[in-house]
Amino acid sequence: xxxxxPEGYGEGGRPRPLxxxxxxxTVAVAVCLVLGLGLIGGAVTGSWLVGDSSAxxxxxxxxxxxxxxxxxxxxxxFPPTVQGQGAGPGGADRTWTRIAVAPDSGCKDAFxxxxxxxxxxxxxxxxLRATYTDATQSYVTTVxxxxxxxxxxxxxxxxxxxxxxxxxxxxxxxxxPYPAEDTAAARFGAKQRASWAVxxxxxxxxxxxxxxxxxxxxTVDEPQSATAAMQSGATTPVAQAGLGHExxxxxxxxxxxxxxxxxxxxxxxxxxxx
Numbered sequence: 001x002x003x004x005x006p007e008g009y010g011e012g013g014r015p016r017p018l019x020x021x022x023x024x025x026t027v028a029v030a031v032c033l034v035l036g037l038g039l040i041g042g043a044v045t046g047s048w049l050v051g052d053s054s055a056x057x058x059x060x061x062x063x064x065x066x067x068x069x070x071x072x073x074x075x076x077x078f079p080p081t082v083q084g085q086g087a088g089p090g091g092a093d094r095t096w097t098r099i100a101v102a103p104d105s106g107c108k109d110a111f112x113x114x115x116x117x118x119x120x121x122x123x124x125x126x127x128l129r130a131t132y133t134d135a136t137q138s139y140v141t142t143v144x145x146x147x148x149x150x151x152x153x154x155x156x157x158x159x160x161x162x163x164x165x166x167x168x169x170x171x172x173x174x175x176x177p178y179p180a181e182d183t184a185a186a187r188f189g190a191k192q193r194a195s196w197a198v199x200x201x202x203x204x205x206x207x208x209x210x211x212x213x214x215x216x217x218x219t220v221d222e223p224q225s226a227t228a229a230m231q232s233g234a235t236t237p238v239a240q241a242g243l244g245h246e247x248x249x250x251x252x253x254x255x256x257x258x259x260x261x262x263x264x265x266x267x268x269x270x271x272x273x274x
Contacts, residue, residue: 062152065204065262069126069147072261074101077145078130078254087249089242096132096141096250100180104128107146112190115173119207122158123149129178131185132250133215140185141212141246142177143254148205158207159200168198169225175209187217195243197226197251204262210251212243226251 068077078101084094107116107124125147132141148155167173174196179188192213199208213220224236229244238244 061262062204065206065258066125066147068258068261069104069128069145074128074130076261077128077258078143079257082132082250082253084249084253087252088245094245094249095135097135098130098132099140099183099185100131100178102129102131102178102180111176112172112174114170115175118161118167118173119146119148119158121150122154122205122207125149125205131178131180131183131188133184134246137184137215139212139241139243139246140177140188140215141210141250142175142185142188143210143250144175144178144208145254145258146207146209148207150205152202155200155205156202159202162198162200169227171223171225173198174223175211177211177213184215188213188215191219192217194220194223194238194241195226195229195247196223197244197248199251199255201255204258206258208251208255208258210247210254212246212250214241214243 078098080098082096082098084096086092087094105127107119107127110116110127111119127144127146129142129144132143133139134141150158162168174193175198176190177185177188177193179185193211194213196211197209201208210226220238222236222238224234224238224244226244226248228234229236229239230248231239234240234244
C-alpha cells in the first residue's frame with residue numbers, strides 16, 4: 001500500500017477483495033494481541049526477577065558461587081599479592097606474596113580427621129589452596145577455599161554449630177597447611193601450625209580458612225586460634241609474633257575477594273587485592 005492511495009486499493013487502483021482486507025486486519029489485530037500479551041508477560045516476569053523481595057537475588061548469588069572454583073582465574077581468587085591495610089598487630093599494614101598454589105582437588109586427606117568429620121555434613125565439591133609469605137618471609141600462611149555441596153540451609157546449620165560449639169577455637173580442628181618444595185613454605189608441616197581461622201559462609205557454599213606458622217620450620221607446642229591470639233593482652237609466643245593476625249588477615253581478604261567476584265563477572269585478576 002502506498003501512502004497516496006485510499007485504503008482498500010491495490011496496484012493500478014484496483015479494489016482489493018474484501019477477504020484480503022478483512023484478513024489483513026485480522027492478522028494485524030492478532031499481532032497486536034500477541035505483542036500486548038508478550039509485554040504484559042514480560043512485565044510480570046520482570047517483576048518476579050526484580051521484585052521487592054531480595055530472596056531471589058540471594059539465591060542467585062548463592063548458586064553463582066558454586067561454580068567459581070572452575071570459572072574464575074586463580075589470580076582472582078588467590079592474587080599474587082595481597083595488601084592487608086591495618087591487618088597486623090596494632091593496626092600495622094601487611095603485605096602477603098603468594099609462593100605456591102595447590103592443584104584443585106577433592107578433600108581426601110586434606111584435613112585432620114576431626115575437622116574432616118565436622119565438615120562432612122556440607123560435603124566437598126572442590127578444594128582450592130594457596131600459600132603466602134609475609135614481606136619479611138618470616139611467616140607462611142596457607143589459605144583455603146572449600147567449595148561445598150550444601151544449600152543455604154546446610155551452610156547456616158554448619159555456621160551455627162561452629163559458633164555455638166566454638167569449633168573454630170579448637171586446636172584439634174586446625175586446617176592443614178600446604179607446603180611446597182623450594183619455597184619458604186617447604187618445611188610448613190602439621191607440627192609447624194601456629195594459628196588458624198575458619199569462616200563458614202552462609203551466603204555462599206564456601207568455607208574459608210587460613211593457617212599460619214614460622215617460615216624457619218620451628219615446631220609449635222601450643223598453637224592458638226586467631227581469635228585467641230589477637231586478644232588484647234595475649235602474651236603467648238604465637239600472639240606476640242602476630243601469627244593470629246597473619247591467619248585472620250589473609251583469610252579475611254581472600255573472603256572479601258570471593259564476595260566481590262560473586263557480584264561481578266569473571267575477569268582476569270588485577271594481581272593485587274586489599
